[in-house]
Amino acid sequence: EAGVTQSPTHLIKTRGQQATLRCSPISGHTSVYWYQQALGLGLQFLLWYDEGEERNRGNFPPRFSGRQFPNYSSELNVNALELEDSALYLCASSRLAGGTTDTQYFGPGTRLTVL
């Protein structure tokens, strides 16, 4: 079974530009989560999508947004990039089992560098 995949592996942008990161969940998983791992800050929850809808977001400004497509893949968009947006962005997926919690499985991440 293929795991969570993310693209691109690395992304270099300049301040003020927009970045688009992509994620494909494990087959059969309907929920996609985005996390940011910035230097010294640990893993922080960004966004949760399920069945095409945004279910929840962490403590991040609105310039962090995304969407989930009918095939459950997801896109994270970061607008008006700032230097502190440089981080490893991780995507995870899980299977909603009748409303109970389920394990989140992570992809390899996209390293975003803002110059």
Add this chain to the structure above:
Amino acid sequence: DQQVKQNSPSLSVQEGRISILNCDYTNSMFDYFLWYKKYPAEGPTFLISISSIKDKNEDGRFTVFLNKSAKHLSLHIVPSQPGDSAVYFCAASLYSGGGADGLTFGKGTHLIIQP
């Protein structure tokens, strides 16, 4: 306010001995706890989880213990092997009426297995 805390940034253990990684949490509403292992520039790999209705879960060399009254969980690795050297993250989840919400992570403990 950090809701999940791993107070030991690093831990050194001799090969073959037991490794014990600790985690404390403050939010009594957390109902699902997970441990992940992470290598640099890679996504976290799921190790083991425990529901709040249990106090122990075992999977091979890995055992997680949950003490709800103390809001404390620990991961035991027996016996420790060189390949266990990595950063270990404790994570907690809240059921939010439809599935697992974004995970809240601790800052991680770097486990070093000495030969």
